[in-house]
Amino acid sequence: MNTIHLISPDTQSTIQIGRALGQLLPRGTFVALDGVLGAGKTHFVKGIACGLEEGGWDGLRSPTFTLMLSYHGGRCPLHHVDFYRLNEAPDLPGEIVEAINNDRHITVVEWASIWREVWPKKYVHVHMEILDDNKRRITMEDHAGIKAELEKALERWVAEPARA
Ligand SMILES: Nc1ncnc2c1ncn2[C@@H]1O[C@H](COP(=O)(O)OP(=O)(O)O)[C@@H](O)[C@H]1O
Numbered sequence: 001m002n003t004i005h006l007i008s009p010d011t012q013s014t015i016q017i018g019r020a021l022g023q024l025l026p027r028g029t030f031v032a033l034d035g036v037l038g039a040g041k042t043h044f045v046k047g048i049a050c051g052l053e054e055g056g057w058d059g060l061r062s063p064t065f066t067l068m069l070s071y072h073g074g075r076c077p078l079h080h081v082d083f084y085r086l087n088e089a090p091d092l093p094g095e096i097v098e099a100i101n102n103d104r105h106i107t108v109v110e111w112a113s114i115w116r117e118v119w120p121k122k123y124v125h126v127h128m129e130i131l132d133d134n135k136r137r138i139t140m141e142d143h144a145g146i147k148a149e150l151e152k153a154l155e156r157w158v159a160e161p162a163r164a
């Protein structure tokens, strides 16, 4: 199995989990985020930016209206995209397709399952669900060959899989 099940108790933990992923992500990896509005996707991306040592992560904003925001201050370029607004678009803008397929950059997409056909081969799929209180269930499916390292880094948040 290539899946890791986590529980994040609060916002800071979600940022820390994203940070651990950001520290491990190989260049060229695509990160697909799914989960309803308010699940914590954008905060998770802040964590990834932090893990990449992107100095500007504190100012990271949701790209809902700009489609793609790019950051160049970290160990490798980070592109942050939100597919939500592209739901009805006939095609993805070329710059987004290029970012996704760039094997030197990391691209993270919120609402990624809207355009599953553009996902590259090497990706991590992160699904976020809202539980009681501030808890979030975070399920990571590794298709980038980093599961063992991830599991080690995320040990303190590992939880039992959700019951069907
Ligand atoms: N465990 C948690 N993880 C992430 N966000 C949380 C958590 N608990 C509460 N929140 C809050 O939920 C909201 C998530 O917002 P955001 O990251 O913009 O979500 P999304 O991008 O999925 O719409 C924030 O206000 C955040 O503080």
Ligand SMILES: [Mg+2]
Binding pocket: 041, 042, 062, 110
């Ligand atoms: Mg968001």
